[in-house]
Amino acid sequence: MDFALSKKHEMFRTLFQEFAAQEIAPVAAELDESGEFPWLAVRKMASLGFLGLPFPKDLGGAGADTLAYILAVEEFSRACAATGVVLSAHVSLGAHPIYQFGTKEQQARFLGPLAKGEKLGAFALTEPNAGTDAASQQTTAVLSGGEYVLNGTKIFITNGEVADTYIVFAMTDRSKGLKGISAFVVEKGTPGFTFGPQENKLGIRASSTTELIFEDCRIPTGNMLGKEGDGFKIAMQTLDGGRIGIAAQALGIAQAALDESVRYAKERQQFSKPIGTFQAIQWMIADMGTDIEAARLLVYRAAWLKDMRRPFSKEAAMAKLYASETAMKHTVKAIQVHGGYGYMKDYKVERLMRDAKITEIYEGTSEVQRMVISASLLK
Amino acid sequence: MKIVVCIKQVPNTTEVKFDQKTGTLIREGLPTIINPEDKNALEEALAIAGAVGGQVTVLTMGPAQADYALRETLAMGAHEAILLSDRAFAGADTWATSYALAKAVEKLGEFSLIFCGRQAIDGDTAQVGPELAEHLDIPHITYVRRIVALDEKTVVVERALEDGYEIVESTLPALLTTLKELNVPRYPSAGGVITAFDEKKVMVWTAEIVGADPAKIGLKGSPTQVKRTFTPPVKGTGKMLTGTHKEMVQQLIQELRTKHVL
Ligand SMILES: Cc1cc2nc3c(=O)[nH]c(=O)nc-3n(C[C@H](O)[C@H](O)[C@H](O)COP(=O)(O)OP(=O)(O)OC[C@H]3O[C@@H](n4cnc5c(N)ncnc54)[C@H](O)[C@@H]3O)c2cc1C
Ligand SMILES: Cc1cc2nc3c(=O)[nH]c(=O)nc-3n(C[C@H](O)[C@H](O)[C@H](O)COP(=O)(O)OP(=O)(O)OC[C@H]3O[C@@H](n4cnc5c(N)ncnc54)[C@H](O)[C@@H]3O)c2cc1C
Numbered sequence: 001m002d003f004a005l006s007k008k009h010e011m012f013r014t015l016f017q018e019f020a021a022q023e024i025a026p027v028a029a030e031l032d033e034s035g036e037f038p039w040l041a042v043r044k045m046a047s048l049g050f051l052g053l054p055f056p057k058d059l060g061g062a063g064a065d066t067l068a069y070i071l072a073v074e075e076f077s078r079a080c081a082a083t084g085v086v087l088s089a090h091v092s093l094g095a096h097p098i099y100q101f102g103t104k105e106q107q108a109r110f111l112g113p114l115a116k117g118e119k120l121g122a123f124a125l126t127e128p129n130a131g132t133d134a135a136s137q138q139t140t141a142v143l144s145g146g147e148y149v150l151n152g153t154k155i156f157i158t159n160g161e162v163a164d165t166y167i168v169f170a171m172t173d174r175s176k177g178l179k180g181i182s183a184f185v186v187e188k189g190t191p192g193f194t195f196g197p198q199e200n201k202l203g204i205r206a207s208s209t210t211e212l213i214f215e216d217c218r219i220p221t222g223n224m225l226g227k228e229g230d231g232f233k234i235a236m237q238t239l240d241g242g243r244i245g246i247a248a249q250a251l252g253i254a255q256a257a258l259d260e261s262v263r264y265a266k267e268r269q270q271f272s273k274p275i276g277t278f279q280a281i282q283w284m285i286a287d288m289g290t291d292i293e294a295a296r297l298l299v300y301r302a303a304w305l306k307d308m309r310r311p312f313s314k315e316a317a318m319a320k321l322y323a324s325e326t327a328m329k330h331t332v333k334a335i336q337v338h339g340g341y342g343y344m345k346d347y348k349v350e351r352l353m354r355d356a357k358i359t360e361i362y363e364g365t366s367e368v369q370r371m372v373i374s375a376s377l378l379k
Numbered sequence: 380m381k382i383v384v385c386i387k388q389v390p391n392t393t394e395v396k397f398d399q400k401t402g403t404l405i406r407e408g409l410p411t412i413i414n415p416e417d418k419n420a421l422e423e424a425l426a427i428a429g430a431v432g433g434q435v436t437v438l439t440m441g442p443a444q445a446d447y448a449l450r451e452t453l454a455m456g457a458h459e460a461i462l463l464s465d466r467a468f469a470g471a472d473t474w475a476t477s478y479a480l481a482k483a484v485e486k487l488g489e490f491s492l493i494f495c496g497r498q499a500i501d502g503d504t505a506q507v508g509p510e511l512a513e514h515l516d517i518p519h520i521t522y523v524r525r526i527v528a529l530d531e532k533t534v535v536v537e538r539a540l541e542d543g544y545e546i547v548e549s550t551l552p553a554l555l556t557t558l559k560e561l562n563v564p565r566y567p568s569a570g571g572v573i574t575a576f577d578e579k580k581v582m583v584w585t586a587e588i589v590g591a592d593p594a595k596i597g598l599k600g601s602p603t604q605v606k607r608t609f610t611p612p613v614k615g616t617g618k619m620l621t622g623t624h625k626e627m628v629q630q631l632i633q634e635l636r637t638k639h640v641l
Contacts, residue, residue, distance in 0.1 A: 007447055007450070007576070008572060008573075008575075008576040008577075011447075011450065011451060011454065011567070011572050011575075011576075012569070012572055015454075015566060015567055015569075015572065018566065019566060047568075048566055048567075048568045048569055049568045049569035049570045049571075050569055052569075053569050057570060057573070061570075062568070062569035062570040062572075062573060063570060063573040063577070064569055064572070064573055068569070068572075
């Protein structure tokens, strides 16, 4: 058993750290405040092939693997969790289903531009009345005149409006229940496809979250992913992979909380000593470090299983559950280490705490992860 | 245009430690990087190759671990990488190092430009570049901060001086040593990292392969004998003088007198 990263992955990590330090970290606080999308960093990521990390070179990707991609999400999120989720939603949710379920023609048409970073991707499953209960889709797709006509509303869509290519789920046959859901690739600019306003969020504020509105939006049949009725399976398998991405985002946030806490504990003096000499602070830092290492092992192992083409659904759920709860718990502790200063926007830990919360909610709440894990264990 | 870039893998710290007994650097356990100014050298070579077409070959003399530094240059876009590695090279000073590099360059054949960094952050001598040019009997220009013009036959550069710069023209082939100001090194691309590890090879050349004279390499070929190394004592804090120029000069003279310098 070898826990060390390969030289290749070490180089990836160093590259992502340098990129994050120079292109992401310097503007993170500012973009959090303004809610502005990190276009500059995303365009540079595109030009360096980061938006196609796990996809083969002949499909326009960088030819790396899930682990390399996960290292990118981790390191970028360590600097700015919003930038991290832009990458994660694009790769795991927008591009990956086309890679996994698309025909050769669909891969050439839709995945190529996404993997090369010429276009940005998104994934639209959630509706006002279909959150955790994703199967109760109300958006409909009706075949008419050789095209599917989409009607309905999706909410809380990451990369909404900024993305060009959307994986959209809709009911094609309500009588079939789960088996009546289908998946479509919908391009921005298609008549009848519009966006709601930007959501004003607690955290990951520089990421884009919008409603998608479909009013008699006509989609060519060639844009259907898989067969009619494959939608729910496509959504669930896509989320299995996406969870590793969100787990990596949580891991990056948690690591940043530790980085900040260690630095502050050495710097801040009270009672004429650095606060890091007090056992109360030391124990918080010890727990942070331990939970983060445990989370990292879970996250990397889930990525490794996926790369080995072994089953990873339960492990991805475990990684996401543990990493997100670690991020939430320890960003709160990081503020505790910082005392009153940590409550102020001048310090990064305040943003980390706000950013951490979403990782317990999207791509399946912690409750959903526990359902997935227990269903697998009690099978 | 054929361009050779010499890089050195160095410890990632400016505070290298010495083994007091042997007087050599303690390299174990230090994370390594490509010497920063060598990245500027590589960037310039890649930019030229990108603009006028050409082939960039990266060369380093070092232990097996230097493979990693070469992979990084391949990830940035270098076309080929050569690791000069042989026990016989061990203990080389700058003269033996530059001799070995020269033999490798000769084996590579025709070239137009060689780029070196100004200076390595560990050895710090800034000698290898100029010495390499002397071994090859070609002109060299140090401290290049801008390339003004370049064609098949000549190169014109701005060469930094302490208080300005001069414009120097040279025929090709020539060797240039580069400063940080020259450019901003590119990031490796993700696809480049894959190319570097999965698609390309680092060639390993021994002393025999490059036809180096055994008497001129390694410790044996090194005229420099390190007698002793030491860390200079940390300088005391400076004292700022204030007042008019005249007052400050008077204070200075007073100070120098009390210290018996005057
Ligand atoms: C910032 C942001 C970005 C998002 N991005 C996307 C995106 O890109 N694409 C997309 O499709 N969706 C996206 N979502 C939606 C997200 O996935 C859902 O919000 C999430 O799945 C929860 O659904 P809900 O909000 O409807 O909550 P609900 O399903 O209403 O859940 C409310 C609470 O009830 C719990 N609960 C529900 N059912 C059960 C049960 N059976 N057992 C136990 N507890 C239960 C939940 O865990 C939760 O605590 C995003 C959301 C946010 C906030
Ligand atoms: C006084 C003295 C003490 C020394 N002590 C030690 C020691 O303790 N341990 C030890 O291992 N070595 C030692 N050396 C050897 C020295 O580190 C090597 O000769 C080194 O390769 C070149 O010297 P530099 O680091 O000063 O490089 P510089 O001359 O400053 O480098 C300038 C440029 O030359 C190129 N270059 C330099 N080295 C290489 C290389 N190996 N391959 C390819 N290109 C290169 C790079 O482009 C670099 O930017 C010592 C040398 C001297 C003169």
